[in-house]
Amino acid sequence: MALSWVCWARPALWGSAVTPTPYITRRLQLVRFGLAWGAPRLFDPPCRSSKLHLSPKADVKSLISSLVTKTKVISGKYHRFLDRHFPRFYVLYTTFMKGLQMSWADAKKAKRIKTNMWKHNIKFHQLSYREMEHLRQFRRDVTKCLFLGIISIPPFANYLVFLLMYLFPRQLLIKHFWTPKQQIDFLEIYHTIRKQSHPEILCYLEKIIPHISDAGLQWHMTELCTKVQRGTHPAVHDILALREGFSKHPLGMNHLHTLQMKALSRAMLLTPHLPSVLLRHRLKTHTTVIHQLDKALAKLGISQLTAQEVKSKRGVGPGWRSGCRFPAA
Numbered sequence: 001m002a003l004s005w006v007c008w009a010r011p012a013l014w015g016s017a018v019t020p021t022p023y024i025t026r027r028l029q030l031v032r033f034g035l036a037w038g039a040p041r042l043f044d045p046p047c048r049s050s051k052l053h054l055s056p057k058a059d060v061k062s063l064i065s066s067l068v069t070k071t072k073v074i075s076g077k078y079h080r081f082l083d084r085h086f087p088r089f090y091v092l093y094t095t096f097m098k099g100l101q102m103s104w105a106d107a108k109k110a111k112r113i114k115t116n117m118w119k120h121n122i123k124f125h126q127l128s129y130r131e132m133e134h135l136r137q138f139r140r141d142v143t144k145c146l147f148l149g150i151i152s153i154p155p156f157a158n159y160l161v162f163l164l165m166y167l168f169p170r171q172l173l174i175k176h177f178w179t180p181k182q183q184i185d186f187l188e189i190y191h192t193i194r195k196q197s198h199p200e201i202l203c204y205l206e207k208i209i210p211h212i213s214d215a216g217l218q219w220h221m222t223e224l225c226t227k228v229q230r231g232t233h234p235a236v237h238d239i240l241a242l243r244e245g246f247s248k249h250p251l252g253m254n255h256l257h258t259l260q261m262k263a264l265s266r267a268m269l270l271t272p273h274l275p276s277v278l279l280r281h282r283l284k285t286h287t288t289v290i291h292q293l294d295k296a297l298a299k300l301g302i303s304q305l306t307a308q309e310v311k312s313k314r315g316v317g318p319g320w321r322s323g324c325r326f327p328a329a
Contacts, residue, residue: 099177106176114135144174197264221245224239265283
């Protein structure tokens with residue numbers, strides 16, 4: 001309206017009788033028509049009822065966020081339903097889902113460690129204690145998973161595998177798929193297995209003492225066996241004094257009998273039901289890794305270990321709760 005008033009007022013103000021041309025008349029009609037229908041004005045504030053048009057990318061993001069929100073709501077309702085009506089199945093379900101997440105996180109961490117080793121040409125024994133322990137445990141977990149995958153290859157064998165996993169979770173499942181109660185119970189079982197193997201190992205040591213050629217080593221070995229049988233923990237210097245005796249006949253790794261290697265395998269939570277050649281190879285490999293872990297732990301400091309790390313790596317039992325520990329093999 002302001003434009004039309006200006007266009008008509010100019011001739012009237014200067015006293016001119018000039019009539020507007022058809023072009024100007026058409027322009028003014030278009031302006032009046034647009035203003036009448038609410039077209040945006042030059043100096044008017046923006047209309048509050050105007051809608052903000054988002055870009056396609058913003059629309060997709062908002063759609064994805066809404067879907068994620070709805071999925072979380074539905075998942076929460078489903079969890080509450082299972083917890084209320086099927087509590088036992090709910091425990092297995094949550095344990096399985098958490099186990100998958102933790103296994104995936106372990107795989108990514110192991111890949112990151114291996115990539116770093118490859119880039120910087122780092123050997124296994126040069127890693128930190130936690131990285132070394134993570135790789136060692138991840139390899140054992142992968143071995144269990146491969147075993148389950150192999151036995152589930154035949155047709156309809158997967159149903160039998162699920163039944164076996166339910167009946168024998170300690171032997172077939174990795175620790176991420178254990179319930180909290182199973183983790184405590186299985187650590188107690190592992191500690192019992194180790195504890196039961198100690199008298200057998202001491203018995204073999206006593207039988208071998210007469211075959212030791214060095215009289216000093218014979219005396220130290222006798223004193224060590226006597227202290228352990230009385231319940232006294234030997235000091236570090238008592239054990240180091242016998243180090244030379246375990247590097248040659250009759251206590252060297254290459255001179256041990258099959259029964260002795262089976263007892264040592266049970267003490268280290270290794271499978272004793274293998275041929276003597278494989279038992280000796282596994283014991284050598286395992287003791288080498290333990291030595292590397294002990295050196296890395298000495299760099300880290302035992303005080304830096306968390307309580308969960310101590311329980312999961314060395315076992316837990318009544319003796320451990322009271323603070324007494326067996327020396328490493």
